Amino acid sequence: MTTKTSARWSDRFELGTDPIPVDALTNPEYFALEREKMFRRVWLNVGRAEDLAKPGSYFVKDLDVLRTSLLVARGSDGVIRAFHNVCPHRGNRLVYACSGSAKGLACNFHGWTFDLEGKLVHVPDEGSFSDLRKAERGLVPVATEVWRGFIFINLDCQPKESLPEYLAEIGQDLAEFPFESMELMVTYVMDVKTNWKVFLDAFQEGYHVPYVHKTSLPEGFRGVDVSAMMHLPAVGIYKRHRWFCAPGNPALAPTPTEEEILKHDVRYTLGTAVPPEHQPKGVNRDRVPFWSFDGNVLFPNFFLGTAAGWYWTYHYWPLAVDRTICEARFYAEKPKTAAARVAHEYAKCLFRDAIREDMVRLEGAQQMLGAGVLKEIMLSDEEVMLRHNYRVVEDYVRS
Amino acid sequence: MSITSLPKPFRDLEKFVPEWALATEVERGDKRRGSSMEVLADFYNAVLPRFGEIMSHLNGAPAEGMPAEERRLMDLGLTFVEMSFAVERFGQPDVPDAIEAYRLGTVEGTSHVLPKALQKSGA
Numbered sequence A: 001m002t003t004k005t006s007a008r009w010s011d012r013f014e015l016g017t018d019p020i021p022v023d024a025l026t027n028p029e030y031f032a033l034e035r036e037k038m039f040r041r042v043w044l045n046v047g048r049a050e051d052l053a054k055p056g057s058y059f060v061k062d063l064d065v066l067r068t069s070l071l072v073a074r075g076s077d078g079v080i081r082a083f084h085n086v087c088p089h090r091g092n093r094l095v096y097a098c099s100g101s102a103k104g105l106a107c108n109f110h111g112w113t114f115d116l117e118g119k120l121v122h123v124p125d126e127g128s129f130s131d132l133r134k135a136e137r138g139l140v141p142v143a144t145e146v147w148r149g150f151i152f153i154n155l156d157c158q159p160k161e162s163l164p165e166y167l168a169e170i171g172q173d174l175a176e177f178p179f180e181s182m183e184l185m186v187t188y189v190m191d192v193k194t195n196w197k198v199f200l201d202a203f204q205e206g207y208h209v210p211y212v213h214k215t216s217l218p219e220g221f222r223g224v225d226v227s228a229m230m231h232l233p234a235v236g237i238y239k240r241h242r243w244f245c246a247p248g249n250p251a252l253a254p255t256p257t258e259e260e261i262l263k264h265d266v267r268y269t270l271g272t273a274v275p276p277e278h279q280p281k282g283v284n285r286d287r288v289p290f291w292s293f294d295g296n297v298l299f300p301n302f303f304l305g306t307a308a309g310w311y312w313t314y315h316y317w318p319l320a321v322d323r324t325i326c327e328a329r330f331y332a333e334k335p336k337t338a339a340a341r342v343a344h345e346y347a348k349c350l351f352r353d354a355i356r357e358d359m360v361r362l363e364g365a366q367q368m369l370g371a372g373v374l375k376e377i378m379l380s381d382e383e384v385m386l387r388h389n390y391r392v393v394e395d396y397v398r399s
Numbered sequence B: 001m002s003i004t005s006l007p008k009p010f011r012d013l014e015k016f017v018p019e020w021a022l023a024t025e026v027e028r029g030d031k032r033r034g035s036s037m038e039v040l041a042d043f044y045n046a047v048l049p050r051f052g053e054i055m056s057h058l059n060g061a062p063a064e065g066m067p068a069e070e071r072r073l074m075d076l077g078l079t080f081v082e083m084s085f086a087v088e089r090f091g092q093p094d095v096p097d098a099i100e101a102y103r104l105g106t107v108e109g110t111s112h113v114l115p116k117a118l119q120k121s122g123a
Helices: A028-041 A163-173 A196-201 A256-261 A338-359 A362-369 A381-397 B008-020 B025-033 B037-058 B068-090
Strands: A044-048 A057-063 A068-074 A080-084 A099-101 A104-106 A113-115 A120-122 A141-147 A150-154 A182-192 A234-237 A242-247 A291-298 A302-306 A310-320 A323-333 B105-108
Touching: A028 A310, A028 A381, A044 A057, A044 A068, A068 A150, A080 A150, A104 A120, A141 A163, A163 A234, A163 A291, A182 A310, A182 A338, A196 A310, A196 A323, A196 A362, A196 A381, A234 A381, A242 A381, A256 A338, A256 B037, A256 B068, A310 A338, A323 A338, A338 B037, A338 B068, B008 B037, B008 B068, B025 B068, B025 B105, B037 B068
Parallel strands: none
Antiparallel strands: A044 A150, A057 A068, A057 A099, A068 A080, A080 A141, A104 A113, A113 A120, A141 A150, A182 A323, A182 B105, A234 A242, A242 A291, A291 A302, A302 A310, A310 A323
């Protein structure tokens, strides 16, 4: 039972009501522990399988937080694998391109060549090496699993949990959402001087909505009572992951442009309530009335927003305690007509303008948290998802 | 025939094509932020009464590989959508009180792989 009652979320999820120490957001030593004890030991999403369409397709993902560059490839056997992007000969970065398709990858230092399953297949002047056993000098593998087209990696050599075990309930919740019928429209990349949790926190509560989105969506996300604060009608807290349900306004008046848009493939834009018959599978777990979208946070840094006809993702990749790169991606149902492309553009641009509003506070918050004036920050019951995140991160850091 | 022509029923909008039929999101965003509200309102007021017809016409064109005239009409429609936010929601060209537009690296299309310039976390 996760729908809103008179009981406070923090009581129901046993998360307490204490203030949160600012240290977790500003202390470089805390960040170093997050990096070593958490990011290097959990499953992280690094791409989608459609980017590796054929055997031989590969892409490279540089992840500063893991202090490595990853090579992610589909082998000739069709299996997706990830490796550290390093040549085992003298440690050169193996692939400098961002992506490509090949039968083999040759190091540009001395020409050691690997197949896309990671095996060392060719060493120039091999006879000059003493005791070189090629079978032992393949690419260094990284644990890799794919869930619903999302490619996850884990730097733990022997992960304590498989990906399905790690995702657990949230993976099951999303099992039927139609990811496959949608395609990526756009990626926005932002390099922001803020802690990764400050960034994530801006997207896991509705308390900010009446203030931050007062111009773009003055009456969106309010359920039936537009004068009210945006209280979350349902929240789910799992061991590490969490989700919330965002309410929508069923009486949200479309703009003149939107009126035409809504006749062409896009039925619901940001902030609108979607009637039950138009809700896709895998959303609105508690069947709340006036559902708008679900925000799913796959711990630690992957936000997955699931809506009717579209979904979006945020990946928060820390560079330092006070610097984060966010990749935001917007997906929509594959358009069949030119009109559908225009309609999706409308939904996408509204999303983009709204997230630009979300991001404006992040650097100011980090600057002043870093001033050291505050020792702790306050969270309301509507910010219970943040509270859960601080708890789970703390558990990893202290482990 | 002019190389900038639109499908026949929309020839009256021809004068907007050179400046407003823009093929990429970045170009359309730059045009929005680089225009005064008067200029944006003129374009908006001219296209809005035809927007329903534009969408109906585009509903008969495929999403990819459409004829050049339909492509131009679609680009004009995409630009209209971008400009509508300035007129209908914000009352000014850009989003007020938001992170600067230039700070969003924008990669249109279906690939998740970021171009090198945006892979700042690199080794």
